[in-house]
Amino acid sequence: MADPMSCEEATDLLALEAVGALEPADRELVERHLATCAPCTHAAAEYADLTSLLPAALDLVPPPARLRRQLMAQVYAEATAPSRPSWWRRLVAAIPAGRPFTAIGAVAVVAAIVVGIYAVAGRNAASTSVTYTVSGTTATGTLSVDTTARQAVLTVKGLSALPSSEVYEVWLIPPHGAPKGAAFLSPGLGGGPWTAVMGGSMAGYTSIAATVEPAGGSPTPSNTEVLSGQLTVS
Amino acid sequence: MHLSDDDIVRSISAHSPEGIEALYDRYGGLAHTVALRILSDRGAAEDVVQESFLAVWRRGSTFQPGRGSLRSWICTIVRNRAIDRLRGDRHRTRLDSPIEGESIEPTVSDPWAAVAAELSAEEVRKALAELPAEQRQTIELAYYGGFSQSEIATKMEVPLGTVKGRVRIALDKLRASLADRMETSWPTQ
Numbered sequence: 380m381a382d383p384m385s386c387e388e389a390t391d392l393l394a395l396e397a398v399g400a401l402e403p404a405d406r407e408l409v410e411r412h413l414a415t416c417a418p419c420t421h422a423a424a425e426y427a428d429l430t431s432l433l434p435a436a437l438d439l440v441p442p443p444a445r446l447r448r449q450l451m452a453q454v455y456a457e458a459t460a461p462s463r464p465s466w467w468r469r470l471v472a473a474i475p476a477g478r479p480f481t482a483i484g485a486v487a488v489v490a491a492i493v494v495g496i497y498a499v500a501g502r503n504a505a506s507t508s509v510t511y512t513v514s515g516t517t518a519t520g521t522l523s524v525d526t527t528a529r530q531a532v533l534t535v536k537g538l539s540a541l542p543s544s545e546v547y548e549v550w551l552i553p554p555h556g557a558p559k560g561a562a563f564l565s566p567g568l569g570g571g572p573w574t575a576v577m578g579g580s581m582a583g584y585t586s587i588a589a590t591v592e593p594a595g596g597s598p599t600p601s602n603t604e605v606l607s608g609q610l611t612v613s
Numbered sequence: 614m615h616l617s618d619d620d621i622v623r624s625i626s627a628h629s630p631e632g633i634e635a636l637y638d639r640y641g642g643l644a645h646t647v648a649l650r651i652l653s654d655r656g657a658a659e660d661v662v663q664e665s666f667l668a669v670w671r672r673g674s675t676f677q678p679g680r681g682s683l684r685s686w687i688c689t690i691v692r693n694r695a696i697d698r699l700r701g702d703r704h705r706t707r708l709d710s711p712i713e714g715e716s717i718e719p720t721v722s723d724p725w726a727a728v729a730a731e732l733s734a735e736e737v738r739k740a741l742a743e744l745p746a747e748q749r750q751t752i753e754l755a756y757y758g759g760f761s762q763s764e765i766a767t768k769m770e771v772p773l774g775t776v777k778g779r780v781r782i783a784l785d786k787l788r789a790s791l792a793d794r795m796e797t798s799w800p801t802q
Binding site (some may be wrong): 390391392394395397398399400401402405420421423424425426427428429432433434435436437439440441442443446447449450451453455456457458487538560579 | 628630633634637638641642643644645646647648649650659662663666667670671679680681682683684688689692693697732734737738741752755756759760761762763765776777778780781784785786788791
């Protein structure tokens with residue numbers, strides 16, 4: 380079908396499209412025109428880039444550090460998952476993005492982790508999993524690292540419940556440089572062990588620790604360590 | 614190591630987690646700011662940001678360099694999802710979503726990354742403030758409110774053609790004003 384639109388008409392609509400106000404019916408006409416008009420395609424890119432500068436007028440509000448950790452934990456978990464994900468990974472993936480530790484999510488995560496721990500332990504014989512011990516004044520636990528799947532599960536007993544304004548934040552500590560906030564511990568059901576799942580390689584870190592931090596986490600650990608451990612084979 | 618936007622696109626195209634990490638580190642703050650401005654709710658804004666970057670990760674890079682910069686691409690993804698959330702239409706698939714298109718390898722650098730980095734928030738605010746109130750309001754209703762041309766016409770009680778004209782004139786003025794502030798010509802690709 381011939382393109383019934385002139386470049387002048389298209390430019391008006393491209394401006395509307397750039398700010399997201401183009402009507403669906405007009406969008407089809409614009410797309411048809413752009414398919415054969417390089418100058419208007421260029422103009423569309425310019426308008427799109429211009430409107431992307433509109434947020435520059437806003438005061439930048441950085442996302443909380445935990446959002447990056449949640450995102451990358453999910454990405455690394457999916458990157459290392461087999462083509463058909465194990466049932467417990469699919470269960471974790473089914474938890475709404477950004478809300479992995481809501482009440483419903485916590486049930487699914489904890490259930491998945493408990494099974495996941497056994498799965499990891501069962502693969503020890505294949506030398507894909509390494510277990511480390513962690514301890515504190517009242518807490519003890521283990522860190523199971525699946526080197527093949529680049530995923531680690533920390534389970535801890537003996538931690539006290541926290542008010543909603545605080546979290547247990549897990550830190551991976553390299554021999555040199557700042558500790559990296561890796562995850563938050565989630566309480567087990569019925570007083571069961573606390574758990575945290577971490578994605579990515581553990582290589583390059585020599586210690587692990589957990590501290591009490593404000594909800595949302597902290598950029599650096601405070602002086603409230605509740606447990607720690609060396610990443611050497613126990 | 615500093616990655617260019619082209620490097621980031623290649624990395625995402627190769628389905629590398631490091632590509633998503635770099636994309637988030639560069640544009641996560643912008644994405645969160647846009648989502649929060651639209652939704653005025655921290656939890657919802659965080660959900661939208663995470664969903665947007667996960668969508669890029671899962672579908673791979675469908676960034677088309679001829680249709681704008683990497684910055685505008687991720688801005689559009691986040692804005693569309695935030696608007697869908699705002700309008701209670703979270704599961705609608707947008708036909709205009711830039712993540713639905715075909716993947717194309719990047720061939721040009723992004724001149725706007727440098728422009729955006731050079732422009733201060735104050736300069737962009739001033740450029741927007743120079744627009745007549747009705748033009749500025751039209752832009753804001755569309756970009757941050759998610760209103761279509763016909764909805765804006767109804768809301769502002771003006772003809773459809775007036776909305777169309779206001780948007781184009783406003784963007785053209787904004788472009789000229791920002792280019793002046795940069796003391797440079799409008800970048801071309």
